[in-house]
Amino acid sequence: MIGRLRGTLLEKQPPWLVVDVAGVGYELEASMTTLVAMPGTGEPVSLYTHLTIRDDAHLLYGFAREQERALFRALIKVNGIGPKLALGILSGMDEDAFVRCVMDDDVKALTRLPGVGKKTAERLIIEMRDRFPHWEQPGELPIGGEGATGTVSTGPADPVADAEAALVSLGYKPAEASRMLVGLEDAESTEALIKAALSRRLAG
Template sequence: MIGRLTGVLLEKNPPQVLVDVSGVGYEVEVPMSTFYNLPQTGERVTLHTQFIVREDAQLLYGFATDRERATFRQLLKVNGIGAKSALGILSGLSVEDLAQAITLQEPSLLTRIPGIGKKTAERLLLELKDKLGFEASLPSAGGASASNGGHDTLNALLALGYNEREALAAVKQLPADISVSDGIRQALKTLSRA
């Protein structure tokens, strides 16, 4: 399996790029979120890749981050979602926006993506809820992060009966260095004002 490519970016033809790795040119399909962040042609690039073999083709998909690739892999596990659809979803929404849509169970965010209808959006929300839910949408900077008790605070609020939307909004407002007990206290104050 090809897990990562580092080489010179030779061509950019959305959604496909050509990367020269020691004299071998790899055609790689990338989501638009990755495409817009690529360097100029002639410069070095590193892509996290997913190699897919079908009866009629061998395809290589590339991503700017490992998290984007992991999300692509989760999308492929959803019934009825193929590589092209998964690439389209990641082109239409960032990983964070997708995680938030799943957490908040908002199919309207997904139906804006070409090729994703209401039934497909609802299937995505159902099958990815526990895989790309609130953990993925917790803030990583400027708020209580998972390593600093963000998950524990969020879980406590959910256990107290707040819905995910309210709890997530309250946790996002917390400082990064706050303890779990102080985070819960401050989040409850925020929620009582709402």
């Protein structure tokens, strides 16, 4: 099991990262919360990781914080929640916000996340509530994404197109992803666009 990587950030193209560790490039899929927290390419990074082994692939997921990885691992144990949907949930809200939604039975807020319908939201609340007594209390959990300064420096020079593709990869339909980005074209980077679009969607 690969539990953590420390190296140099080579590429950052949402939702993917490539980290060079002693000459080996590790490709990781990450939530938008983690991507926003990353520095620019060429900078040192340290990521907590989770490895999923399938018959056709070994998939590595990266997290800026151990608590985010812990929530990811808890989410994929819920019936019907796979890694892709778990990353979509983590991209839409941080750990603190998710705990509050569960503890407050906030089905409405959870259904604003990509791929989460009413039944899935209700199942998340029922199954996740019992796990949280073993966690820190809401309000003490780290909140990510604030003050991030990194920018995407590889791939096509079209932040709007990159942001739309990233939102689609999280589970939003293309038309919905496009609507989420309307009026946000002046954002400084792809990550800023994605963060603003997700914030707008959750405020919905």
